[in-house]
Structures are given as structure tokens and as C-alpha cells.
Amino acid sequence: MTSHPTANEVYDMVRKRLPRIGLGTVYRNLELMSESGIILKLEVGGTQKRFDATVESHYHIRCSVCGKVDDIDIEVQEEINETAAKSSNYKILGHHIEFSGICDDCQAEEQKLH
Amino acid sequence: MTSHPTANEVYDMVRKRLPRIGLGTVYRNLELMSESGIILKLEVGGTQKRFDATVESHYHIRCSVCGKVDDIDIEVQEEINETAAKSSNYKILGHHIEFSGICDDCQAEEQKLH
DNA sequence: ATAATGTATGATAATTTTTATTAAACTTTA
DNA sequence: TAAAGTTTAATAAAAATTATCATACATTAT
Structure with missing residues (x-):
């Protein structure tokens, strides 16, 4: 699923x-x-x-209203790990990006109230 | 702090x-x-x-071994929100990047075991 | 076949993290 | 200095996850 x-x-x-x-x-x-x-x-x-x-590596977006989580289909930023490695003394293993936003269902809900 | x-x-x-x-x-x-x-x-x-x-907007790294969380001092990617907006029907509010890695303390611990 | 052994399960309890409740202590205003 | 409002510590409750364990199920050996 x-x-x-x-x-x-x-x-x-x-x-x-x-x-x-x-x-x-x-x-x-x-x-x-x-x-x-x-x-x-x-x-x-x-x-x-x-x-x-x-x-497979990919990013997510979470609805601030209902909490639902969906995939965000943008390119994975491979190079960002090296950038981070330069400004940190951690051994970098990976990264994850989580967007926050309002899903279309909750946007529609909001409209109803006006 | x-x-x-x-x-x-x-x-x-x-x-x-x-x-x-x-x-x-x-x-x-x-x-x-x-x-x-x-x-x-x-x-x-x-x-x-x-x-x-x-x-102020900034990113984090979390140690996979001890769970410690530190700041990662790299440039905030302002433009990534627009990129995400194009491939999603969410209203984008923001994003956060979380790196995972091993902190220097835990790297040193690992060395000790060898 | 069937007994013996190993593994996964449902039921339940315990743990962990966070939020809610409330009477009492403290502050502010009258 | 009395009344009203706010914050607190203590405690209970809720939510999410993990652990325990006797039993059911599956696999292997006889």
C-alpha cells in the first residue's frame, strides 16, 4: 500500500x-x-x-491538521550528506526530509468554514 | 543552552x-x-x-547509537519548499531535515571495542 | 503416523512518555 | 487586606509501545 x-x-x-x-x-x-x-x-x-x-529513499510530508503522512516525489539530495559531513564531526549515515503542510482534504475543510 | x-x-x-x-x-x-x-x-x-x-530555521543530526541530537550548521534550503509544492497538492508550510549519524563520543566508544 | 522440538501467537501486564485534573500556594488587583 | 485570578506540585489518567508467557501451530525426526 x-x-x-x-x-x-x-x-x-x-x-x-x-x-x-x-x-x-x-x-x-x-x-x-x-x-x-x-x-x-x-x-x-x-x-x-x-x-x-x-x-527506496524518498521524502515525506505530514499534514499539520490531520497528521496524515504522504510521499513527496522530489529528487533525493545525495550530495547533502557530504555537505553535512564537512560541518560536523558526526559520521553521517543518511538524512530524511519531512515537509509540513495542509493536505487537500483539510484545505477543503477550511474552505467550508468560510 | x-x-x-x-x-x-x-x-x-x-x-x-x-x-x-x-x-x-x-x-x-x-x-x-x-x-x-x-x-x-x-x-x-x-x-x-x-x-x-x-x-531560527536550522537542521539537526541525531546519533543512531545514543540518540543525542545536535545542530547541523549548513545553509537552509529555502527553495526546496517551492520544489515540493510543484509535486504535491498540499499547501506547503515548511520543512525540516534530520540527518542520522554517529557522534564522536559513540565513534570513540566503537574504537575502544577493537 | 506420531512424538519431539522449535516458533509464532493472542492475551495480558508492564513500561514509557505525555496530558489532564485538582486542591493548595502564590500573585495581582481592588 | 480581602477578593479574584494564576501557577504549581502532586497525582491520576491516557496513549503508545514493549515484554511476558502459556498455548497453539508448524516443522523435523523417529
């Missing part, structure tokens, strides 16, 4: 097929899958972690 | 001066201060939120 569900949202989806599955099983398998590189665990803004079926 | 303490770390620091202060008071005031723009609330990777005394 292309959405970025939280563990609870995955639980709700999976339960439609496997009604007796436990939330712990969902957490455990999401963790195992992200450890083995099948999925990504996103530590984006908000209170919950989110999971991403696309493991 | 230039570090990026969690609420609990702030609590520990403040308690040295005000031993009877409560953790709730720390959370409440950090929240109020970030709402009014005196400080930043960082929603970076890891399980806890962190707070930043520097409110």
Missing part, C-alpha cells in the same frame, strides 16, 4: 481478515519487517510511528 | 535549582514556550520530544 499507516491502523486493516489477531503480533511483525528491510519505520512528527512499504 | 534536551532532561536540570518543581510544570511550560515561539519543540526520531532554544 502507498499510505503510511500507524501500527493501530495496520491492526484495524489486518483484523478485517484475521479478526482474532492481537495488536502485539502486529507490532512484533512490523518491527521484524523493518529490521529486515522489507518495510520502513518512519519516525516522523506526531505521537505515533508510521510504516512505509516503499523502502 | 545549545543542547536539545528532552522534557525529562530539562526536569533534571531545573530540579538542581528548584528541587520541589514537578515534571508536569516542566511539560506545561515547555509547551507554553513552544506555542509562543520562545523555543522549538522538535519532533525528531526516537521516542521522546526534544526542545531547542534556537528558534
